[in-house]
Amino acid sequence: xxxxxxxxxxxxxxxxxxxxxxxxxxxxxxxxxxxxxxxxxxxxxxxxxxxxxxxxxxxxxxxxxxxxxxxxxxxxxxxxxxxxxxxxxxxxxxxxxxxxxxxxxxxxxxxxxxxxxxxxxxxxxxxxxxxxxxxxxxxxxxxxxxxxxxxxxxxxxxxxxxxxxxxxxxxxxxxxxxxxxxxxxxxxxxxxxxxxxxxxxxxxxxxxxxxxxxxxxxxxxxxxxxxxxxxxxxxxxxxxxxxxxxxxxxxxx
Amino acid sequence: xxxxxxxxxxxxxxxxxxxxxxxxxxxxxxxxxxxxxxxxxxxxxxxxxxxxxxxxxxxxxxxxxxxxxxxxxxxxxxxxxxxxxxxxxxxxxxxxxxxxxxxxxxxxxxxxxxxxxxxxxxxxxxxxxxxxxxxxxxxxxxxxxxxxxxxxxxxxxxxxxxxxxxxxxxxxxxxxxxxxxxxxxxxxxxxxxxxxxxxxxxxxxxxxxxxxxxxxxxxxxxxxxxxxxxxxxxxxxxxxxxxxxxxxxxxxxxxxxxxxxxxxxxxxxxxxxxxxxxxxxxxxxxxxxxxxxxxxxxxxxxxxxxxxxxxxxxxxxxxxxxxxxxxxx
Numbered sequence: 024x025x026x027x028x029x030x031x032x033x034x035x036x037x038x039x040x041x042x043x044x045x046x047x048x049x050x051x052x053x054x055x056x057x058x059x060x061x062x063x064x065x066x067x068x069x070x071x072x073x074x075x076x077x078x079x080x081x082x083x084x085x086x087x088x089x090x091x092x093x094x095x096x097x098x099x100x101x102x103x104x105x106x107x108x109x110x111x112x113x114x115x116x117x118x119x120x121x122x123x124x125x126x127x128x129x130x131x132x133x134x135x136x137x138x139x140x141x142x143x144x145x146x147x148x149x150x151x152x153x154x155x156x157x158x159x160x161x162x163x164x165x166x167x168x169x170x171x172x173x174x175x176x177x178x179x180x181x182x183x184x185x186x187x188x189x190x191x192x193x194x195x196x197x198x199x200x201x202x203x204x205x206x207x208x209x210x211x212x213x214x215x216x217x218x219x220x221x222x223x224x225x226x227x228x229x230x231x232x233x234x235x236x237x238x239x240x241x242x243x244x245x246x247x248x249x250x251x252x253x254x255x256x257x258x259x260x261x262x263x264x265x266x267x268x269x270x271x272x273x274x275x276x
Numbered sequence: 277x278x279x280x281x282x283x284x285x286x287x288x289x290x291x292x293x294x295x296x297x298x299x300x301x302x303x304x305x306x307x308x309x310x311x312x313x314x315x316x317x318x319x320x321x322x323x324x325x326x327x328x329x330x331x332x333x334x335x336x337x338x339x340x341x342x343x344x345x346x347x348x349x350x351x352x353x354x355x356x357x358x359x360x361x362x363x364x365x366x367x368x369x370x371x372x373x374x375x376x377x378x379x380x381x382x383x384x385x386x387x388x389x390x391x392x393x394x395x396x397x398x399x400x401x402x403x404x405x406x407x408x409x410x411x412x413x414x415x416x417x418x419x420x421x422x423x424x425x426x427x428x429x430x431x432x433x434x435x436x437x438x439x440x441x442x443x444x445x446x447x448x449x450x451x452x453x454x455x456x457x458x459x460x461x462x463x464x465x466x467x468x469x470x471x472x473x474x475x476x477x478x479x480x481x482x483x484x485x486x487x488x489x490x491x492x493x494x495x496x497x498x499x500x501x502x503x504x505x506x507x508x509x510x511x512x513x514x515x516x517x518x519x520x521x522x523x524x525x526x527x528x529x530x531x532x533x534x535x536x537x538x539x540x541x542x543x544x545x546x547x548x549x550x551x552x553x554x555x556x557x558x559x560x561x562x563x564x565x566x567x568x569x570x571x572x573x574x575x576x577x578x579x580x581x582x583x584x585x586x587x588x589x590x591x592x593x594x595x596x597x598x599x600x601x602x603x604x605x
Contacts, residue, residue, distance in 0.1 A: 075498055099501030106495040112356030113491050113546035126489045127501030132547045159546075175492070179500065 025101050025182045026050050027090075027216075029072045031081035034064070041067040043238045044081070051182050051214040054206060056225035058218075059235035060259055065218050066107055066187055068235070073104060073185065085183075099127035103176040105186040107218075109168075114161035117171055121146055121156075124178030146178035150204055166197035173204050184208060184215040191220065202228050222263070223270045226250055234258050282543050286557035290338065293564040297334030298326050301571055328462070336461040336525050337567040337581065338560035341532050343473055343522040345559020346552055347515035348533025349540070350480045351403075353487030353548025354511040355410050358538060359420055359597055362519040363530030363589075366426025367402040371523040373430040373437075374398025376450050380437050392468050396520030402426060403516040407508055456527035456582020458567055469521040476517030480552060483510045487548035529582040531589020532559045538596055 027049040034042040042064040049055055057065050070076040072083040074090035083090045085101050103124070111120065119132050124146065125139045135143065147153050150170040155163065160171060169189065176184055186205065190198040198221065205215050206228055219225045225232065232249055234241040236258050242249050247267065255263045256276055264271040299310050303325050312318030313326040344362060351360040362368045378384055378394035409422045434454060441447040486507040489497040498504050522529070536559035537551050544550035563581065566588070570579045 073499075075495070094501075095498055095503050096501040099499065104496070104499035106493070106499060108493065109496060110356075110493045111491060112493070113541070113548070115491060115546050119488075119545055119547060120491070123489055123492055123500055126485070126497075131485050131549065132488050132545070133550055175496075175500075 025086045025214075027072065027083070027085050027102060027183055027185075027214075029068070029081065029083045032068065032071055032078060032083060033080040034067045034071045034076060035079045040238055042071065045235075045238075045240045046081075047233055047240060047243055049183060049185075049214050049216050051212055052209065053214055053230045054209045054228060055214075055216045055231045055233060056219050056229035057216055057233045057235065058220075058222065058225055058258070059241075063235040064238040065235055067238075069104075069185055069187060069216070069218070073102065074098060075104075096127045099179060099181070101181055102183040102185060103179045103181045105172055105176045105184070105189055107187040107191075109172050111160050111168075114159045116156070117152060117158050117160060117163070118143065118147065118156040120160055120171055121152070121174045121178050124175040127179060142180050143178050145180075146174040149177055149207065150174040151200075166193055166200075169193055169197060169201055170204075173201060177204070177208060182213055184213055185217075186215065187218045188220065189217060190224070198224060222255065222259075222272070226265075226268045226270045280543060282540070282554050283557065286554055286561060290557055290561045290564065293561055293568070294331075294334050294338060297337070297564055297568050298330045300568055301325070301330060329460075332461050332463050332466060333458050334564055334567065336458040336466055337563040339466065339469070339473055340458065340522040340526040340529060340560075341536070341563030342556040342560035343476065343518040344529065344533040345536035345562075346477060346480055346556035347518040347522075348559070349537035349548060349551045349555035350484070350487060350511050351515050351533075352537055353484075353490060353551075354407070354508065354515075355419065356490060356493070357419065358541075359534065359593070361531070361534035362399070362403075362515065363528070363532075364420060364427075364534060364593065365402075365406045365423035366428075366430060367399055367406065367423075367516075367519050368523060368528040368530060369427045369430035369434070370402035371395050371399040371520055372453055372528040373434050374401075375523055375527075376434060376437055376453050379449060379453070380441075380446065388464070388468055392472055392521055392524035395524035396472055396517055399520030399523065400513065400516035402430075403512045403519070407512045411508070452580070453527045454582075455580035456529040456585070457580045458526045458563075459578065459581075461525065465525060469525045472517045472521035472524075476514045476521065477556070479510055479514035479517070483507060483514070484549035484552050487511070487552075488550075491548065527582060529563070529585050531585055531593055532562060534596065535589055535592045536562060538592075 030046045032042055032045045045068050059065055071078050122130055122132060122143050128139060130139050147156050150173050152170055152174055190201050202224060205217055209215050229246055232246050233243045250265055252263050252265050255261050260276045262273045262276050305322060309318055309322045313322040348361040352358055374397055375391055375395040378390050383390040410419050413419055438447055438450050486502050489500055489502040494504060537555040540551045540554040540558055566584050567581050570581055570584055573579060
């Protein structure tokens with residue numbers, strides 16, 4: 024019931040069209056990878072869909088209600104959002120940062136109720152952070168920090184998750200760990216939309232792919248139907264060999 | 277370190293400091309005399325010293341410090357910047373300018389309420405300018421520079437008013453204002469500031485949870501359910517009311533709002549929401565103690581509270597700024 028549906032979305036900046044007539048949907052139970060070169064409009068599409076940026080045209084709904092009219096609290100209980108930049112202003116404890124994921128449930132730091140407390144513990148546990156819960160975030164490595172942000176997003180226990188480049192700047196092992204966490208979330212009945220730059224990673228995990236280029240959705244469909252060498256050439260300008268979920272990138276075209 | 281009952285300790289210390297402020301001073305009073313006078317008994321002269329001179333003065337110092345500590349803590353939470361403070365950001369100077377303006381044109385003679393109201397208008401305008409800039413520029417350094425610019429402008433306008441002062445009495449009034457002092461404050465003056473102080477503190481207290489969310493950055497904060505626009509408006513309003521009322525009461529006193537939250541932060545897990553109350557209490561405590569010092573230091577002219585606060589606070593500001601070296605911008 025908590026489907027996220029975007030139909031005919033157009034987003035404009037003062038002198039440019041960032042997204043043009045884009046439509047897609049996200050349901051619980053699917054892991055969708057949103058792919059496309061830098062500047063394709065992926066982040067703008069996500070922000071507009073969530074009601075965080077102004078829509079020029081089109082409509083986005085969450086559970087049947089327009090996201091622009093939803094209160095931020097209500098929206099946050101239905102969809103967790105992990106933005107691309109994740110600056111932490113203060114050196115808080117890991118547990119406190121993860122607890123902020125429960126903000127939409129009314130959490131005030133230092134005074135969590137039992138339900139919030141156990142959701143936070145579950146999220147910490149899922150992301151293998153229980154031992155780090157008492158550490159300050161400014162003492163963590165990049166990989167650990169990425170897991171903290173994931174745990175923060177999971178702690179909301181919202182049915183949907185949107186993660187904008189959650190694995191950028193991580194080493195291969197941490198990339199896989201983070202995607203594994205998202206896959207776990209989907210296996211448990213959640214729906215996730217993940218922006219990725221790593222085609223191979225997307226091919227291994229996603230159930231559906233959405234390709235964007237120049238502000239438009241080029242194609243949207245099940246992985247096996249739409250992931251082809253021609254597609255990668257068209258969208259990214261790279262030569263690659265594709266066999267099922269295996270992608271070998273050979274070079275720039 | 278984090279399990280210390282910080283708030284009870286600070287409340288106790290503040291009460292002790294307020295009591296000490298009633299006890300210490302140029303007219304020697306015994307403990308018994310102070311207690312008797314406080315209870316409404318004792319010698320008429322003692323009652324006068326305690327109730328009309330020392331207690332209102334100490335209370336004014338406490339309220340001003342608490343207001344500055346709280347508004348500093350909330351602005352730091354909103355702007356995610358440990359250097360944000362009404363004084364540094366030019367809000368205090370702008371507020372003092374607005375207040376001086378109403379003194380200069382004799383508005384205060386019409387009604388005592390003109391002083392806090394014009395001070396608050398000045399504070400709100402300056403806080404709004406700073407917040408709009410903060411949203412636009414995003415860089416901490418640029419924001420501080422805008423604050424410096426605002427401060428300089430308010431300072432220049434103040435100099436202009438002094439330059440045009442019709443007689444030396446006006447001039448000394450204005451100078452006192454810029455230096456900041458709680459000497460000779462009465463309960464009436466506190467009463468005029470009280471409604472604004474209460475409203476500002478209440479607004480900040482009720483919206484403090486959003487400041488925790490802002491730890492994640494604005495984008496993620498709205499992602500977890502924070503109404504950014506509302507949070508910004510209410511924090512600016514609350515901080516503006518507190519700064520305005522405190523300047524109306526004591527003139528411009530700087531750096532309390534930066535030092536108090538900074539000292540409190542490690543004890544509250546660096547959470548801006550939980551730093552609000554302790555920062556207010558500590559700010560109040562600091563000014564009460566500083567004011568006692570001002571009264572006891574045997575100088576020919578009494579030192580101004582704002583001068584002492586700046587002498588201690590400015591090096592602390594520089595020190596905090598130096599510690600930030602290496603972190604993002």
